[in-house]
Amino acid sequence: MNWRFLLDENIDSFDRSFAGYALYRLESDSENVFEAFIEELKSGKQVWWAVTVINRFVEQSETFLQEILALLETPSTRLRGILALAYMGRLPDTELQEFLILLESSEKIVRFTAIDALSKLHDKSSKLHDKSEWLVQTCLSVLQNRRCSYEERYYAAKLLGELEITSEILIEELLTQLRDDNSTLQIEAAMAIGRLGKKVDWVISLLIQWIEQHQDSEFVGNGIDALWEIVEGKRILKSSLGYRRFTQIGGSNSKFKF
Incomplete structure (x- = not known):
């Protein structure tokens, strides 16, 4: 060439x-x-x-x-x-x-x-290390703005998963992204929840509650993927993986037991 x-x-x-x-x-x-x-x-x-x-x-x-x-x-x-x-x-x-x-x-x-x-700059230099709260709010505002493209929300979710700060409103917004029309964004949001869930225990409780509320939803597999990321540390490749795990443990006919 x-x-x-x-x-x-x-x-x-x-x-x-x-x-x-x-x-x-x-x-x-x-x-x-x-x-x-x-x-x-x-x-x-x-x-x-x-x-x-x-x-x-x-x-x-x-x-x-x-x-x-x-x-x-x-x-x-x-x-x-x-x-x-x-x-x-x-x-x-x-x-x-x-x-x-x-x-x-x-x-x-x-x-x-x-x-x-922003993610690369945060990783490779100290310029943004004192701006973590600002980074969270910036990314959160992108996720909450439905006029932002899926690419923008994808990278915002990715950065949120790499930061050390988490909060209930942040996790709830990432959970909302699990139901987005774009499967790539769904996967990145699940991975972000998984990474944050390894840092603070209460994320698992919120995630299990979300899964139970969406047992009959086509998006429930994304929640299972996020949980799998926390418990097993497996990199998510397809959102459908979560649905297969969901059906293997009984699907909507059984109560979740983790």
Whole structure:
């Protein structure tokens, strides 16, 4: 595969992003592939894929990091450069407040990439360690806003599961996401509940109560998945797994006993 494929605007940018990621994994034409993804980041066509792949390159070369920093110098690329640096956990302190503005961007792809970047920034630097309460409230507001896309709510649920703070209102909102129309969001919400349930015992009580209230619902399997994540620590692959476990232990014809 030739890296010039990545510059062909007649080909869907999402396909080009997949191809670039494949080239990166093959360690083929890394410099040219990096430059192609810089162009994707500048155009804003595939922001999430661009920052994901660029992140890999910057881990290998300080030269690439300098090119990302150079994006801050141009008004048209500045915010996307800030987004990429946040995603890499390399955001300068002076740019933190401007990064947080991206959470309110008019571009959906920028908003959900910013939420995902919050997780990376929290993990890789200490900049947000004193803002855990703020992070929880930010993610909670995203989950509660039904006008937010499922991608935004997905990454908000993912980040909530990684934080050390939990509360009844937070768990109840994640339980609400178990009934969302999008199965990917259902799975991530179940995983978040599972991770939080390992930290505080009372989550299991709320979860069992939710399962009992939804025994006849098509979504009950998602609750079982969350419980399975707490008890067994198994990574959830499909929400239907929970339903199969549910039917194996008696389904709605039996009382739950955990």
